[in-house]
Amino acid sequence: MTTTLTREEIFRLPKTDLHRHLDGAVQPELVIKLAKQLGVKLPTYDLAEFTKLYQITEPKGMPIDQLFQRFAWAIAVMRTPQGLCQAAYEQVLDLARENILYAEIRFAPGYHGVYPAPWYKPTAYEEPLFPIMSLENAVINVLSGLASGIAETGIEVNLTLCIPRESLFAHGPKSVADIAKLAVEFQDWGIVAIDLACDELSHSPYHYAQAFRSTIGSRIRRNPHAGEMGVDAYRLDCIQACITQLHADGLGHALPIWQSDYLMAWARTKNIRIERTPLSPVDGCSLADGHLDVLLDYKVPVVITSDDPVLMRASLTDNWLAALNYHNFGAKEFWQLTANAVNHGFFRSAAQKKRVQQLFVKQGLDRSLLMK
Numbered sequence: 319m320t321t322t323l324t325r326e327e328i329f330r331l332p333k334t335d336l337h338r339h340l341d342g343a344v345q346p347e348l349v350i351k352l353a354k355q356l357g358v359k360l361p362t363y364d365l366a367e368f369t370k371l372y373q374i375t376e377p378k379g380m381p382i383d384q385l386f387q388r389f390a391w392a393i394a395v396m397r398t399p400q401g402l403c404q405a406a407y408e409q410v411l412d413l414a415r416e417n418i419l420y421a422e423i424r425f426a427p428g429y430h431g432v433y434p435a436p437w438y439k440p441t442a443y444e445e446p447l448f449p450i451m452s453l454e455n456a457v458i459n460v461l462s463g464l465a466s467g468i469a470e471t472g473i474e475v476n477l478t479l480c481i482p483r484e485s486l487f488a489h490g491p492k493s494v495a496d497i498a499k500l501a502v503e504f505q506d507w508g509i510v511a512i513d514l515a516c517d518e519l520s521h522s523p524y525h526y527a528q529a530f531r532s533t534i535g536s537r538i539r540r541n542p543h544a545g546e547m548g549v550d551a552y553r554l555d556c557i558q559a560c561i562t563q564l565h566a567d568g569l570g571h572a573l574p575i576w577q578s579d580y581l582m583a584w585a586r587t588k589n590i591r592i593e594r595t596p597l598s599p600v601d602g603c604s605l606a607d608g609h610l611d612v613l614l615d616y617k618v619p620v621v622i623t624s625d626d627p628v629l630m631r632a633s634l635t636d637n638w639l640a641a642l643n644y645h646n647f648g649a650k651e652f653w654q655l656t657a658n659a660v661n662h663g664f665f666r667s668a669a670q671k672k673r674v675q676q677l678f679v680k681q682g683l684d685r686s687l688l689m690k
């Protein structure tokens with residue numbers, strides 16, 4: 319089956335990307351450039367050689383630790399204020415190049431300083447070791463880089479803070495509570511949500527309910543990954559826990575949600591957006607298993623996202639093309655899915671929501687698809 323839209327047309331059409339990890343979206347050229355500037359050890363500084371090691375082309379069967387380890391080079395060059403700010407700035411330029419007019423970028427502030435990933439060994443990458451960046455400093459540097467890019471391109475970008483699940487066991491409950499608190503402190507400055515990320519198989523969502531609930535009453539939304547890993551029964555339980563215990567406003571992946579009328583009804587009536595990355599290798603075969611068409615028919619607010627576009631070597635445009643081809647969708651479905659994203663963005667203000675709507679209407683989105 320094929321779509322009526324060409325790759326070139328999709329590339330040029332206005333898009334959103336509501337689930338995009340900063341550390342999965344750093345171009346290999348930038349990793350090498352920053353590594354040379356900052357003193358980060360890479361196995362090679364040759365672009366072609368490094369790209370082969372850095373990008374994941376055969377994820378199937380790769381142990382999850384090894385999968386995460388590929389992120390370490392990108393994180394290493396973002397463990398200084400200069401590197402983190404530069405990467406955030408370049409990220410916005412990359413978004414604008416692909417005509418992504420609104421994006422929500424996510425990152426784990428602790429990974430860049432006080433709460434490193436268990437698989438990140440500073441001595442393997444940093445020479446000399448970088449000073450530890452505080453959580454606040456990490457957030458300020460990303461926001462500052464994003465702001466420069468926004469000023470230059472005119473697109474809109476917000477930031478989501480990730481809580482890596484393993485942080486609870488590696489660094490204790492404070493490492494989880496700190497991120498929720500930080501998000502609320504920065505809610506006027508471009509932080510719009512918190513996320514629960516990384517190894518879902520070994521960590522039940524229930525452990526994180528308290529931190530997620532601590533944001534209720536603020537403008538911070540709750541946007542955990544859920545239903546990405548494991549067998550369907552486990553994934554459905556995680557989705558249910560994220561909705562009922564973590565009070566999710568959005569769910570990353572939620573692959574088997576279509577199997578449960580009850581969860582589908584909940585997502586539709588509560589306007590819980592479902593973020594799908596059709597080419598994501600982590601969630602198995604999301605094109606075949608995800609039933610994007612069923613979600614659309616059921617009027618669940620489903621959106622197309624890129625997750626880790628550089629590391630997984632699948633841009634947002636590639637993901638769109640795969641989804642449209644697989645389901646034999648055309649322009650009608652492209653605009654419906656795009657309207658879902660514009661209608662369910664986690665905007666920092668009513669004024670920003672209006673600006674985003676105007677950007678899309680100017681480039682062809684039918685006003686009648688927009689929710690008030």
Ligand SMILES: [Zn+2]
Pocket residue numbers: 337339543570625
């Ligand atoms: Zn993700």
